[in-house]
Amino acid sequence: MGANKKKLLTGDIVTNAIKDSFIKLNPVTMMKNPVMFVVEAGTIIVLLMTVFPGYFGTEETVGFNLAVFLILLFTVLFANFAEALAEGRGKAQADSLKKSKKEIAANKVVGGSVKQVPSTDLRKGDIVVVSQGEMIPGDGEVIEGLASVDESAITGESAPVIKEAGGDFSSVTGGTRVVSDKIKVKITSDPGESFIDRMIALVEGAKRQKTPNEIALNTLLTSLTIIFLIVVVTLAPIAGFLEIELSVPVLISLLVCLIPTTIGGLLSAIGIAGMDRVTQFNVLAMSGKAVEASGDINTMILDKTGTITFGNRMASEFIPVGGEDTNAVAEWSAVSSVKDETPEGRSVLELMKKEERTYSPAIAEGGEFIEFKAETRMSGIDLLDGRKVRKGAVDAVRKWVETQGGAIPSDLEAKGNAIAKEGGTPLAVAVDNKIFGLIYLKDTVKPGMKERFDQLRKMGIKTIMCTGDNPLTAATIAREAGVDDFIAESKPEDKIAVIRREQAEGKLVAMTGDGTNDAPALAQADVGLAMNSGTVAAKEAANMVDLDSDPSKIIEVVAIGKQLLMTRGALTTFSIANDVAKYFAIIPAMFTLAIPEMEALNVMKLGSPLSSILSALVFNAIIIPLLIPLAMKGVAYRPMSSTKLLQRNIFIYGLGGIVVPFVGIKLIDLVVHMWI
Structure with missing residues (x-):
């Protein structure tokens, strides 16, 4: 279920989407999309005028009416196809989950x-x-x-x-x-209430809630549709006054061309595809609102352990005590770790390699590995020559050395306490009755985190790290990771307090967590990403669940949310620009005969009023299927300021939305005019 494990489309998904395109012609279903409902209503009216021309007095224009009907039907079907295609991918994922759900x-x-x-x-x-x-x-x-x-x-x-x-x-x-x-x-x-059951219901998208931005855009599209409906209705008496005959099919064609059918036909698909896109990353979104909200995030709260850092203590320094040499400490640390498969043991050997230190693994050959136990708090190896090597908690190793009559270095306690004060963990290393030094273990920042936080900063997102470490350690990790702020020695109530503080300033907040103590903060955050490996309380409080339990994935979720918003904004810009271009293509061509002065606006030099209408209608129908892949895949997101993003959208999709129709309609008109 990873991001690279699924094909964008399969033959079955496309076939089922085609079937669903016809099923969705049900007017009850179409009413949920006002723009396309108007197109469908116009399609039905033109169909009646084509089938029963005698009742409407349209015997002479049956051919034109049939052409208009077919183009309008094509437009509606492809709008339905876009939505069905997006839903089909979710249903395919649900089917695979259903196969895993069986009686046990x-x-x-x-x-x-x-x-x-x-x-x-x-x-x-x-x-x-x-x-x-x-x-x-x-x-x-x-x-x-x-x-x-x-x-x-x-x-x-x-x-x-x-x-x-x-x-x-x-x-x-x-x-x-x-x-x-x-x-x-x-x-x-x-x-029926299991996690898999909830996953199946969610990925099918059957109950996808519209987000506030989507509702606002729907309202805008509906308003534009009503405005153009009034404009088209008033055109009939104006045309009559100018002795220009405009039939009902012509007026319907004009209306469909002028209303924002492009974005209206793709809006649902964009929203569903946004939810599907996070699922492709193995993140289960409880609603479309959660995905969209992630695109508007201003502040991100992240736990240090497991998110910013590895969560495993790793060797970072060899510290000698009692006047010993650093190389001796490193060598015996490595010998004690040759057969140690714990993260700490492996990190000792990795530090040796990183610092280009050498040792002889042959010393440990044949030796008996002593596993770490809670009772002894030590691990090590008994060598064949009789020597015993141990590493572990300072007090445990100290007692072990004392039982063998060894002396304790005077600087052991001070150096051990210094490591502890910095938030690290000291491990003492001893051979028989002598302590050679300390291994400084600390939680290290994951590679690339600083660059990822720089990327978030470019997005305008503030990052706050929460950790139970003391202020000194927290400051060190925060500086290494590159976060904007941190909360040291944080408790659950501290996380809620910072979320509420940010929200009080009008900001949207995201948070990751996996524990029961994270549940209140996950519920308070606008976007709460819970780990699948975490507690039931955390998963129920969040509005997203990461099936891979990778806390840093919240960064990808934010990028997907922004991509969803960008895609909707880009296609809306293109659609409105499209309508402007079609307006200048059709209206001048229609009225030039009655008002010769309008020839100046007929920049496209279309063949005739009828050919201009049919050409615009054909272009309107084919642009939706051409934009389906973009709606499904999403507009590529690049971190930049809102001003630059607006300028980029206007230049690419605004200018493109004007130029493409001019070129497309002119080319179509050259063909259509030959047949009229």
């Missing part, structure tokens, strides 16, 4: 025993036991045990994730599989 046998705890029941019989509050190789029968929280869970059926990622009781990684999803160990799960949803 559940080991339900009843009293003191375990009874096997169908997953459909489970209710909220039931307790189930899930062992290695078994499917998790429903959404729930791990209340006992720890296990690796394969969530590829939901996220598309093959790497299993660790789920354990308590904390922020206790939430499990029905339909995922336990890879190792055994867990006890408390079911948190009734049948």
